[in-house]
Amino acid sequence: MEGHFVLFLxxxxxxxxxxxPDMALVTKxxxxxxxxxAFGTSLGVNAGLSVWTVASALGVASLVRTSATAFDVLKxxxxxxxxxxxxxxxxxxxRRWGDTEAPPNGRRVLGAQAGFRQGLLSNxxxxxxxxxxxxxLPLTGVIxxxxxxxxxxxxx
Numbered sequence: 001m002e003g004h005f006v007l008f009l010x011x012x013x014x015x016x017x018x019x020x021p022d023m024a025l026v027t028k029x030x031x032x033x034x035x036x037x038a039f040g041t042s043l044g045v046n047a048g049l050s051v052w053t054v055a056s057a058l059g060v061a062s063l064v065r066t067s068a069t070a071f072d073v074l075k076x077x078x079x080x081x082x083x084x085x086x087x088x089x090x091x092x093x094x095r096r097w098g099d100t101e102a103p104p105n106g107r108r109v110l111g112a113q114a115g116f117r118q119g120l121l122s123n124x125x126x127x128x129x130x131x132x133x134x135x136x137l138p139l140t141g142v143i144x145x146x147x148x149x150x151x152x153x154x155x156x
Contacts, residue, residue: 034109
């Protein structure tokens with residue numbers, strides 16, 4: 001059991017340390033739109049992770065993992081969403097140059113709700129999350145359940 005735990009910690013550390021599209025989106029929203037938008041985006045990403053966790057527990061994420069077609073459809077949908085966000089950012093940047101009614105700092109502020117929506121859609125459109133959820137969630141669940149049982153039965 002100890003060897004599995006060490007492997008899990010190594011895999012978890014790599015997943016945390018390697019940035020992905022969700023981290024890039026949160027960083028972009030923090031730099032361009034401030035703390036509120038970044039917080040909303042990170043909540044959206046975590047809501048997406050929660051959806052993937054439930055989908056993994058119900059076996060839906062396994063379908064994405066085993067079906068090449070489902071994986072490709074989700075991958076293309078996620079890529080299309082990221083492309084749409086990029087085009088939207090470019091159009092906004094181009095409009096900024098000719099906009100005489102722009103806010104004082106030259107940018108339109110993204111609210112927490114819009115940030116949440118961006119984070120949620122970015123995470124749900126990432127099929128790698130489904131693969132990682134089905135690979136690591138069973139081990140994570142066993143560790144968390146064991147920890148919870150230990151806390152519940154500990155005598156003070």
